[in-house]
Each structure stands twice: as structure tokens, then as C-alpha cells.
Amino acid sequence: MLKNYFKIAWRNLLRNKVRTTIHILGLSLGIAICFLIFNIVWHAYSFDNFHPDGDRIYRIVTENDYGEMKYSYPAAPGPLGEVLDQELAGIEQVGRIYTLGETHASIPDENKNFGRKDYITFADPGFFKIFPRTWLAGNPETALKEPNQVVISEKSLQTYFPNQSIDQIIGKELRFVDADTIMATVVGVVEDYQENTDFIFQDFISFSTIAKNEKEDWYGLHSWTNINSSSQLFFKSSLGTTAASLKQGLEGIAGKYYADEEEGSTTFDVEALSELHFSYGLINEAGASKQLIKGLLIIGAIILILACLNFINLETAQAIGRAKEVGIRKTLGGNKLQLMFQFLAETYLLVLGATLLGLLFSDLILKTFQSYLPEGFSLPYLAAYNLVFLFFFGIVLTLISGVYPALILANYQPQRALKGEKMGSSKFSFGVFLRKNLTVLQFTVSMVFLILVMVIGSQLKYISSQPVGFDKDAVVYAYLPFMAGFEKASLYQDQVSQMSFVEGASLGGDAISSSGIWTSDVSVPVDTTEAEFFTQVKNVDSSFVKVNGVEILSGRNLTQNRTEVLVNESFMKEAGISSPQEILGSSITIGGGPKSVVGIMKDFNSRSLKEEIMPMVFLQNPDYYNVISIKLGKGINLESALQSLKESFLGVYPYEEVDFRFLDEEIAQFYEEDVRIQKILSFSSILAIIISGMGLFGLSSFTISQRLKEISLRKILGASIPQLLALISKEYVILTGIAFLLASAPAYWLAKQFLQSYAYRIAMPYFQFFLGGGMLLTLCLLIVGVHSYLASTSNPAEVLKDE
Template identity: 40%
Template sequence: MLQNYIKIALRNIKRYPLRHFIHVFGLSIGITVCVVVFKLISFENNFDTFHQDADQIYRVNTMVDYGKKVASNPGTPQPLNEALKNEFPSIEITAPVYHAGKMIVRSGDGAKNLGASDFVSYVDNGYFEIFNYEWLAGDSSSALDQPNAVVLTVHSAKKYFGEQPLHQIIGNELLYGDTIQTIVKGVVVDLAKQSDLVFTDFISYSTVFGKYDADNANNWAGLSTQSQMFVKLFPEQEEAAREGLKAAHQKYVSADIDWIKGFNLEPLREVHFSSTYNGHVGDKRTLKGLMIIGFLILIIACVNFINLETAQAQLKSKEVGIRKSLGSSRKQLIGQFLMATYLIIVLAILSGILLSHLVVIYFQNLLPAGFDMSFFAMENLVFLLALSLLVLFFCGIYPALVISKYSPVKAIKSGKYQKFDINYFLRKNLIVIQFGFSIAFIIVVLAIKSQMDFLMNKDLGFEKEAIVYIETPYDADFNKNSSLKNELLTVPGVEEVSLSFDALMSGSLIIGSVAYEINGELEELDLQMKMSDTSYLPLHDVPLLAGRYFRNNKQEVILNAAALTKLGIDSPSEAIGNSLKYRDSDLLIVGVIDDIHTRSMYEAVKPTMFTYSETVYNVNVKLASEVNLATTLENLQESYKKIYPNEANDFQFLDEAVANFFKNEIRLRKILFFATALAIFLSALGLFGLVSFTISQRLKEISIRKILGATIADILVMVSKEYAMLIGISFLLAIYPAWYFLSDWFSNFHYRISMPVGIYLLSGIIALLLCLCIVLIHSFSAANANPAEVLKDE
């Protein structure tokens, strides 16, 4: 029987190729989106899940008071490691990790440059006890016991020592940077699976930290995202460990370090979605949005199938009547139709797998590194099977029930059953749902584009064009950076150079608490601090509202307008000459600037204090308006190498760094544009097939109307007005979900456009014109048909 079902299904495909092409192509698009979304979600959720006892591994985070809210910071004070290791029995293993970043590596005598390593870290043996690395050489239990030891991955070992046998590498010396002399103590296999632990060179933690580092051994206020800690708990000890962290905070963090509010545990599976070492952070909100988009696109594709099948159900009425007369039961007819539908779904899945590779190529720049579309894993096959059954349920059940219930007597007698008002009603509503989704997508895409255009063109308050910057080593002193500044000023095409703690617009945030006398009483205020030399603000063309720029004086500061508002000062000129108390120093306000954007547009401009400082790690360079960029950048890099020959940092453009603040929105816009195009295409494809069938069924009616005097315009209006009404209903239904999504999305931005009402109307007009074009193309052909030819058999 199954063989007969397949033969009948193949025969029908051959008999009605256009209808089945629309079915396969439409479903394949919906399946393609679902397949890509599933693979992406599976990829993002499988980072570091392969480690043994992964559910017992956590990262310790610090709860930090950022002024208006307390948030989790992945950094931890270095002495926390010793405290947890010695005092809390719920913790089995602790592993401090300091990410040193990119460093130049040379042979032990310093004579040979072996290249830069991007992911150098300082760890102890606990790291390799927690995380599962395969050791090829060295002793895993003691390799990092002593200072100046290093463990390499196979990648780094081959990079530094070529094809030399691994056991011969043990004992060789390597020089990291200018001063870190190490001896190779082990070689491990690179983590081949999805992992955020991207380190390739592991220097013993005791080389620079812990008991050998008197400055940081008891510094509970030292907090940096470079310094993190992982722990492995004993089974079912999470709650005890959390209580232990509370006790550690109360015992060791003194009251004057009031901005550290405590410590918490972050499960290893969640680390990928918060802060990682390679910069690729998973976004659960985006994944959830992609799931919704995939589901909606699949629904639209299924609606197409249901619409066309129920519309053409009457054509199958005689076949159904004959089969019932010959003894076929309704159950058998349902089975036959479901088999035919499943065959179409299988073809659509095969097409979808091929199309998914094209989608991945199109979105290659937006997808994470290492993402692939292989389908040989068992979970992929299970997903495809489950997806095929889900689509079969959506697409096949209702049409099968409709077709199988035809009465044999009426079907054979008239060649059709009857006019199914309920089916006609459902088809109209399904069209409304399809175009409702499409219109909602159009509204959202146009609104996001308007918001992004607004942000990208908004005046930031400073000049970002033709400015490049580069980071200097974290341990560089001010004198060396000043030498670099002087060196860069000699490069042709350079107008100005400035030293600062960070770029003018960056993700870093330093908060300082100052006191200001109001009505005879000192009141404290938290200000964002931007530290630099005297050229920082002039280099970025930041104008003064009052006063002057600060000089080489740590007691002189410049405030922005937001800071004046917080201090209760009415005008910029009134602020000049006033004093602020910061720690044990009196600060003199010498200048006021307007509010400039130093962070993302998600938040309001913070009250900010600009101050002179010699704690600088960033070099900012303003280029002349007409320079050869390639040559100038090459000269800048050469000058940088003169001062820091063993560093591998590169100059970056400030305007590109600013654009990176909107990378999530740019990604969202591209994804939604793609989803909108698919939704419109699928809706148009379904409408094309349905209108084609409907017009063919009304040819005789149209011909009779022409004979009775109806013009072509009358016929076009008659056919189109029903669909125009359906699009109008779709538009009304699309307004609320689009408004709801955009209201939530706009709320993330402090600076945003007002709700674009005109875009709603424009989206409805676009959908209406698209629908009318499809309907009129078919209607015009039918209206021009010769009535004599159409009615010659009557």
C-alpha cells in the first residue's frame, strides 16, 4: 500500500508541476530558515559543554556598583583565589586566569622573533585540573608549579619550534615581551571543539602574581576583566559555595571599598553569553528573536500550502468519489494525501539543506567563527525528522480532512462536491495572516532603518573622522609613551597626538566620587572620569562653553554640561573657579564643555570629569585632511615599533570603533531585512498560485460579464476589491505587534526617534500595491480572453 501511495504522489507531481513546484519551493524557504536558526542556536549553546563535570564548573564574578545599578563584572581581585582555596570546603578546585592578550614571543636568548601570540594567559595547575586538555608532553600535575614555566598548545609549539618532536621541546626557553623569561614544561592539544578558552600559551601564574607579587597579594580593590577565576564545586554544593562567597566578601573586602557589593557564581554554560576572551559573545535575545522569525516564516510557507490545497480540493472531488465507490475508506484517503504531502516535504527539506548553505554564505560576516552547516550529527537528523513531522501536521491534516470527506454520489454526479464556505472563509483568513506578518516585518525594518540613520548621523559632539588610535602595553610608563607621542608627531600627515587612558568613545567606564559644597554642605556625586594629557580634547575638536583646557596639572579639571546640572550650577561661566574634593585633593574647575557622547547611545550622556593624568595606555593621532592613508599608517606603525618593538598592536580608526557600538543593530537590520524579503516573497508566491487558480475558476463568469457589457476596468475592480479588503484587514492586524516590538526595541535607546507613524502607512501601501500587481496581472489576462472561446462548450 505504501508503494502505491508513493506512485500516486509521484504521478500527481508529474501531472501538476507548477502547483508542486510552488509547494516545494515555498516550504523549502521556510525549512531553510528553520535549519539555519537551529544550527546557530545549537552552535551557541554548546560552548565548553564537552568538559567533564561541566555542570560543576563556574566563573566567579564581582558585583560592582556602577552608580545607578549593580551589575556583574567577570573580573575578580587576585587575593580571592587564595581565600577560596584555603577556607571553603564546597570548592574542589580554584583556577585564577589572567589574560595577558597579544605578546611578541622570541627565542630564549631574544635573538629570534617567533611572532606574536594573541592569547597568552597566566594560569596555575588548577586550570588544567578543571578543564579537559589532552597532554602530549610534560606532567599535568606539576608543570606550572614554579615561576617562569610555560605550557604550549600544539598550535603554538609548531609555530615556535616547527616540526621538532614534542618531547624535545620540553626544557626550551621562550621570551615573552621584553622581560618574561620562560621554560617550556608541557604541550597540550588545542581545544578542537567549541570553546571560549582560546588560550594558546599558558605561563605559570606565580611568575607575576600571587605570593610573588606583594603589590597585588592583598589588593582587594584591584579589579580588571583580565583577571578572572574559575572554580569547580563538589557535587550539589552550589548553594554552600554562594554562601562562602558572601562570607569572603564580608571578611576580606573592607568597608571603604564600597563599590564592590559581593561575588557570585556564573555557570560555565552561561559564560558564552556574558563575557568571553575571544570577543564573540552569544546573545540570547537575538537567538530568541531568530526562533520567532524562523517560526513565522515557516507558518507563512505552511499557509501557502494549505491555501492552494484547499482551493484545489474541488478538482479532486471526482477522484475521491470514485475511490470511495471502489472501496477506499476515509482513513486510506487521508493516508494517501499525507504520504503525498510528506513526499513534498522531503523534497523541500533536501532543497532547504542546499539553500541553507547559500544563506550561510550571505550572512558569513554576521555568523560566529567556526560555524558550519554539516548535518551528519545525530541531533541534526533528529531535528530534521521532527521538523518534517511538524510541517506534515501543519500542512497535511486540514487539507486531508477536507478532501477525504467528499460524498461519492454528489462528487461523481457533479464532478465537484459543493461550495465549502468554511474553507473559503479559512483561505481568506490565512491570506490575512500571511500578509499581516509581511506588513509587520516591513514596518519593523523601515523603523529600525530610520533609527539607525538617526544614530549614525547624530552629532556626537566631537570629531571622529581622520583620527586613529593604538593601545600601548599595560605596564608602559608615561615617559615611554611621551617618547612615542613625540616620535609620532614627526610623521608626515600627522596634525596632533594625544595620550589618554582610553579612546574618547569606548566601552570602558571609570567612576570617581567627588564632593561639592552646596548651601554650605558637602554633597557627594559620582562622575565618569576621562583621563588624558592636555591635547586630548583639542585633538577631537571639542569646543569649550566657558574657561580653558586644563594644563599639566592634576588639580585642574573640565566638566561637561551634565555634570553642572548634577552640581546645581546654572551656567558654564558660573562653574569656572569652583572647587571639587576628590579623595584628599582639591580640584579646580577650569573649563566646561557641552555634553559629548563617550559611550553608546543606549544611555544618556553621563556627568563627566576630564582630568590630566599620566596613567595613559592609549595614543590618539589626528591626521591631516589630505594624506595617503596607507603610507601614513605604515609610517605610524614603524614609529610605534621604534618605541615598542616587541608589541603587535595596530592602529584603528575611531569612526570604525564608533560604528562598532551599533553592530548588533546593524546585524538585526540585515536579518530582519532578509526575513522581510522572504515573508513578502512567500506571501506573493502563495497569492500568485491562489489567484491563478481562482481566476481560472471564474473565467466563465468574467466572459459572461463581458458579454453583458462589463469593461476591462470593471472586471479588474471586481476581482481586485476583495483582495484589497483582505490586505486592509492584514494591515490593521499588523499594527499592534509591530508597535509592541518597536516600543520595546526603542526603549533600549536613550536617544531615539519618535514612533514613525508614516512608516506604518507606507508599509500598508507597499503590501497593497504588491497584492494588486499580482491580482491585476492575472485579472488582465482573464479580462482580455475571448468569451467565444471560453463559452464555446456551454
């Protein structure tokens, strides 16, 4: 019986090739999107879910509340790590790490230099008890208990000691240079995790080394008030301990050690291990976006629903053509359940074909958007979870798409079907009503996508054309080696400045426009009182103004005097000062000491245009110059210029690497997420329009064919082709108009939410709403017009010959 169902279903699909093609194409696009999104979500939630007792592992989060300004850091003050297991009930194990960046590594005995490395961290023995590893060498019970010990991973083993056995390298010394020189003995080798993980550290230096070298102050681990994201604290709770009780205990600890806080309040919270991948990373990297994942899920659901609506719409429209088949089957003894199985078998074959084509589409989509996906992401088609997903997804999709059309077909009355009656006595047809509403819904969704794409595109175009207040063209910058000293930085600056293709070079704490930010509280004398507020701080030198093309409105530029500062216009406004003369020469207090204001700088956007310009102070601290910015001349050979800059860099820093970045490209990255959203929405709108267009093509083809006799009679009675086209198209124009009205409200709300994320934005572009509606109306009229024209030019004699 089951074999016959599928055999008949296969023959019916072959008999109706246009209908079959439309269904398979529409469903395959929905399946491809859903399959890809399922794998993206699975990948995101697969990180660090393999650790033993992962549901009991937490990370400490520190929260600062200054009223209007609130900050949350996945970091812990150093002293908390020393008292947590003693003062917080329900703790089984505590593990501390302090992550390091760009740490110079070498083997002095073998005269090997490996340059600056990431993925190095201080760690205490408790860290490996919370996150156990497979040990290839060494004793996990004693490792990292003593200062100046290091445990390395397999990757580091291959880097430091290639072609050497593990037994040979135990006891060898590595040299790490960060705040100080650290000689560390290799006491263990651990396997790298094969699973997806954010714990990608390769070298683990014993945490007690910090205390031995008396560097607690340097790393900010000596004080409760120092919060550094490099200092992270993990713990495993005892069985039966709830997150709520842990939070309550942490409130007590914060109340005890921050009782004397005068400004703001500091509290602690816990972050579950399962949230780590979606939070601020272990090595200063932002985690995966849950909002983006939710957005993808919504888009996937919408595309799939559109494909299912297409199927339901076309099947219910064409069901009337199978009325006689149903009548004969029922007359021969077929019951409703058997008929439903027959029609569901057809749907399942369509879904199966769509799934195979969808897998091909998903691979093409993956290649198109590979740069937007996590590094290393792939589609393991034969993975067990994907096979299970495809199996159950196919069944669910068959039921969603096929049940209603199957019910419509199975409920035809045989006597009426065999007489050729196609409608009931009632003038109202639920099928026609449903088809019209489904068509409206499809075009509504397509219109919302299209309008959003145009609004986002207009905003991004506006942003790219806005002046930022400085010269961003032909400026490159590079990070200098950490803690390499001002003398070498100054030497390199002098060498670069003498190059013929360089117009100027400036040292500073960061580039003029950067995603990073340094803020501090400042005290400014105003009349007989003082104004206190937060300000952005930039560490610059006297060449900053020339290299970046910023304008000093009043006063003068900085000299070599470290007590001099510049401020911007927003700083004056925040302080309530209207005239530059009121602040020039005055002494402000910032960073614990007095500074003299010598100039007023014109406002410029040092960050994304999503943010208002903050009050800013420009001071000089050469000990913390980390970046060099270089203004290149016009009409030069960029490749040759960058090569010369690199060669000079290696002359000053022979064991380092350098990467020069163009400032304008870095600024463009501020809006990379919005560009990504626009492209995803553009792709989604194209899919939605294609699916809706295919559905309209099939539906209009069928409905117009049902009106061929009417059209022929009107033509005989004198109706012209334009009149016939207008008659047939009128219904679809009305449906498109209703879709436009329904789409306007959600499109407006979503566009408004997006635009409000920018401090500098365009006015709501209402004309683009009408443009989007007009584009879809044109598409609709083209699709319907083709069928209408063919119908109106058909020979009435051929159509009416059986009457």
C-alpha cells in the first residue's frame, strides 16, 4: 500500500512539472536557509559544553554603577581571588588566570626567538582542576604550584621544541618578557582541546610568579579598586548550590570591601560557563552575538513560512482540478485517511527533492557569506545531529505544508466532484479568501525586507559621506611592541619622519579613531566652584595635530611639557564654559594631578558616529605610547612605502613583527556589523521576493487559466486587450496595495529602531517606502501581465469550442 502511495505520487509530480518545479525551488530555498542557520546556532552553543560539571562552573563579573553610566566587566579584582573560597559558601574549587598579550617568547639556551605571542596566561593550579586536560607529560597534582613554572600545550610544543620527544623537554627553560623577564621551567605538556572552546591558551605560567617578581602592583592585582579584564576568576560551585545563593553571597563580599566607596557602587555577579561564548572573551575578543543569532532564527523562520505558504496557496488553488480524481477514489472505496496519506506522500516526495536541492543551495550560501561566519565554521552534512535534523525537519515540513491541502482534497464530496461542480452554493469561498490573504502576507514580508534594506543603505551612505573632523586619508598606523620603551619609539618616529614619502609621524596611546576608549574623571575650576565630570582621554604627542589634520581653535599646540593638555569644544560645554579665554591657562585636575590647558581643539569623532562626541582631554605620557600614526604623501607607491616602513621598523625592533593598517579601513569596521546586517537582509529580501514571485507565477497561471472562457467571451463582445489586462490585473494591484499598508507599520518601527542606534542619522526616508511598494507592484504586474497577455491573445474559438 505504502509503495503504491509513493508510486502514484511520483506520477502526479511528473505530470505537473511546472507546479513541481515551483514547489521544489521554493521549499529548497527555505530548507537551505534553515539548515545553515541550524548549524550556525549549533556551532555557537557547542563551545565549552564538554567540561565535566559545566553547569556548576561560573566566571565572576564585576559591575560598576555610576548612576547614568553603568559598566559590566568579566573581570575580578586581584584580592577577590584570594578570599573567594573562604568568604563565599558553596565553593568547591577556585581558578585564577591573568591573560597576557603580545608576550615575547624565547629559549635562551638554544638562542631561539619566537617573537611576540598571544594565548599566554598566568594560571594557578585550581584552573586545571576546574578545566581538566589530558596530560602528555608532567604531574597535574604539582604543576604550577611553584613560581617560575610553565605548562605548555601541543601547539607550543611544536613551536618551541619541534622534533623533540616530550620527555626531553621537561625541565627546559623558556623566557617570557612582559612587564619583566620571566624564566619559567617546563613542568608539563597538555593536549589541545579538539572540541570547540574559548580556552585557546597555549602557555600557562604559574600564577605565583607574579608575587615572586613583586608585580602585583603592575598587573593591578594589589587593590580592590583595580578592575582589569585580563584578571579573570572562575570557580566550581558545590552540588546543590544555586546561582541565586552565590549572588547573595557575593553581595555580602562587595558590601564588606566596598563600604567606603564615595562615588558609585561596585557589585559582583556570576556568569555561567554556557554564557561565556556570548560574552566578552578571554583574550579581549567580543563573543558571539545572541541578538544576531535570534535575528537569523527569525529570518530563517520567515523564509520557511513564506515557502510553506507558497505550497499551501498553490496546492489549495489547484485542488479543484483534482476533484474528479477524489470522486473516483471515494466511489471505489477510498476513505479520507487513505486520501490524506496519498496527498501527504506527494508532499513528502516534494520535500525530499527540495531537501537534496536545499543542501546544494546551503553550500552556495555558505561560500557567499563565509567571511561573516565564525572562523573554521563548516557544514558537516553527515554529522549525526544534521541527519537527525533533516529527518525530523522533513517530516514536520511535510505536515505543515501538506495537511491543509490534503484535508481540502479529502473532503470533496464524490457526487459533486463527478458532476464537475467546483464551488459550493455559498458565494463566499474560504479557499479564495485564504489564497488572497496568503498572497498579501507574502508580499507584506517581502516589502518589509526591501524597505529595511533601502533605509539601512541610505544611512550607511550618509555616514560614509559625513566629515569626521580629521584627515583619515593616507594615514596608516601600527602598534608598537608592548613596553619596548619610549627611546626606541622616538628613534623609529625620527627615522620615519625623514622618509621622503612621509609628511609626518605621531606617537600616541592609540589611533585618532579607535574602538578602544580611556575615560577618567576630571575637575575643572569654574568661577568660584569646580565642575566634575567624566571625560575621554587621549595620550598624544605634539605631532598629533599635524599628522591627523585636526584644528586648534584657540590657544596653541602642545610642547614637550608633560603638564600641558588640550581640550575639545565638548569639554568646554560640559564644564559650562562659553569662552576659550576662561579656560586657557587654567589648571584642571585629571589622573590625580594638575594639568594646564594650553589650547582648544575643534570637535572630531574619535569613535563611531553612533555615539555623540564626548568631552576630551589630550595629554602626554610617553611611557605609554603604544601606536605610531604616519601621514603618507600623495601619489606615492603604497606597496613600496609600506615595505620601507617595515624595514625601518625591523631595524629598531629586530625580533618583532609589524602590521600597518589604513585608518579609513579601520573606521569602516565601526559599521561592519551594520553592513553585515544589510547584506543579510538584502539576501533575505531577494529570497522572499523570489519565493513570493514564484508563488504568484504559479497562482496567477492557474487562476487565469480558470478564467479563460470568461476572457474569451469578453473578447468576443468587444473588449480590447488593454481592457482585459486591466480587468485581470486590478485584483493583484489591490492585493499589493493592502500588502503595502500592512508592511508600512512594521517597516517604520524596525527602521526607526535601527536609525536610533546612530547619534548622527538621516530623517526617516518615507519616499523609500513608496519606492519599495512600487518595485513590488511592478514585479507583480509583470508576472501577472505575462499570463494575462497570453490569455487575452488566445483564440476564443479554441477556448469555447466545447460549449
